[in-house]
Amino acid sequence: MTDAVHAQASAAETIESIGTPALVLDLTRFERNVARLAQRLESQGVGFRPHLKTAKSVDVAERLFSGGRGPITVSTLKEAEYFADAGFTDMTYAVGLAPDKITRAQALVARGVDATVVIDTAEQARALAEAAPSGNLPGVLIEIDCDGHRGGLRPDDSRIVAIADILRGAGVPLRGVLTHAGESYACRDGDGLPEAAEAERAAAVAAAELLRRRGHEAPVVSVGSTPTAHFARDLAGVTEVRAGVFMFFDLVMNGIGVCTLDDIALSVLATVVGHKPEKGWILVDAGWMAMSRDRGTARHPVDQGYGVVCDLDGVVHPDLIVVDASQEHGIVAIRPGSAASLPALAIGERIRILPNHACATAAQHGEYRVVRAGQRGIAATWQRMGGW
């Protein structure tokens, strides 16, 4: 991998020279984060289907598997098509299927992709049944609600079997069940995460067993969120785990208790463009367009504003955060309530800002500028995709 990374590097580029704002990926931290979860899941004997909604990059995706192109999760059909173009052949589109997207899912199957879609209503099952005569149907997972967070059916809901019956009647391949412990994001400092993981596991397994009791095969029992993936004590009955933000981490994950600040692999490189000493402000050229409007830590015990400020080498400035943002301006200041003093950052000096939410911040950028921990040279520039 090292040779490939360096082959892509532009000779002279460094984080001191590239244009700002820019999205910087610390490859050393990224690799450590990936190894951490991969080893954990391997030791529990469960499959891993990383979610590419955070990374949206083939260069990142290729580095998630020890060999080849493993199974992935995607959040849009455009992502599915993009990764299929790069040779990924096993993917689950983990958003409830709109009936008018069936044709596009069939096109994926027609080109050789082992595609799986997610539904939780009889209407969606009937739409798939109607499409069955045209062939190339994707596999189907029924979405289970493990915590009241979003969509899905409770594991004892009779509609689960009704949906499976509709699918079987039309020859649509039912694969099993999928759930997502979205409420685990409400946990803080690790409290409640083992319990959230167990509730997620138990709901998925119960729903799969309900299907099996009623004569349906349910080979796939898919669970996952980054917090529960890291805190699950037992994954009995689960066949695969999905997670996305684990590879980069962010301030929300830090507040939930899943990572330290030094695990966060993504940052936004910014340049000082102004001072407002009477207000204790330093103005930088990374506003919400570069950071995103995500304020995921706003309801955390420690509100990190629009991000925590580090120096150029990624060393955290204690209590220095982006307190407010306009489209292209960030206002850096000492955290409210702190007695720390504002560091002297000259006009033109550069900082790196750790994001609230890696998925949202990365989505504001078209590329990753890749560095190794402690190094300033740009080792590679990796493109991202977007849109639907």
Next chain:
Amino acid sequence: MTDAVHAQASAAETIESIGTPALVLDLTRFERNVARLAQRLESQGVGFRPHLKTAKSVDVAERLFSGGRGPITVSTLKEAEYFADAGFTDMTYAVGLAPDKITRAQALVARGVDATVVIDTAEQARALAEAAPSGNLPGVLIEIDCDGHRGGLRPDDSRIVAIADILRGAGVPLRGVLTHAGESYACRDGDGLPEAAEAERAAAVAAAELLRRRGHEAPVVSVGSTPTAHFARDLAGVTEVRAGVFMFFDLVMNGIGVCTLDDIALSVLATVVGHKPEKGWILVDAGWMAMSRDRGTARHPVDQGYGVVCDLDGVVHPDLIVVDASQEHGIVAIRPGSAASLPALAIGERIRILPNHACATAAQHGEYRVVRAGQRGIAATWQRMGGW
């Protein structure tokens, strides 16, 4: 314009058939919004330099001027280069200049663009002075702080003249002053907006007069924000007004009192993908990736969630909003506290969602799907640019 619009249309596309989520631009409302502000400023005898940070589209920009390609404001140098490629030749880059961006600004001047940059420190002035020998310098506006919102110098600050002196010593062309009434966004229902506009005008004019008293020319006195542009009673001494979101409007502007819901020209087209009747939820395929994480109305008297729901033709559903969002899921529900009942929206049915903040929502999309009010055919698809 009508012919050009129709020439770009794909024959069969309609808002019933295109993929969702999608960014829809109501051209009828857009044209009305543009005419409203253009006529207002024309009647006040002041110049207009629309801010393209919201639209980021040549197709939109071409429709802002009755003839030709008028003066524009941009928020990034990439925007400047993009609009220069399309033949725009007069532009102000309205973010405090990072010294290492001077070379890129000079390249714009070298290709024939009348470019203006904004500074508010002696360090920036000295960096421009150092670049002066290499020629092709942009014009300079000194940023004035009219309301304590962000950057700039108070109009009586002696550093204004000190900066002008540094520029003059090196032959860097000073153009005048620029201010932005960012605090006008804190107004509600129109209250305080005439006063905010007057404070903005007075600060800019006072700073320009200070410069003139000290022997500097200050031909440009630039003010602007969408709220103050619509509420200024007197623009004496001002030479140009900047505004960006006025062309599309949004729920924040509605809450501030600048527009009605029926003026909002941007919406996100979405499809129903699930129901959660026990919670009163309808799930749609537009999450925060399509809406942005902007929750600009969160601190307004009426919190609009992630957006107000309309039917396919843009008719507002009273009290139906997007109460929460995941990356690709929106949760539609009746507004908290309302006694309205949830409409029956079937799986596969489509809605349009009015955004909190047009700048942020548009930035999540690569193109505008253009329709005429009350029509379902896609009249044109216009590309947007992004990045830095």
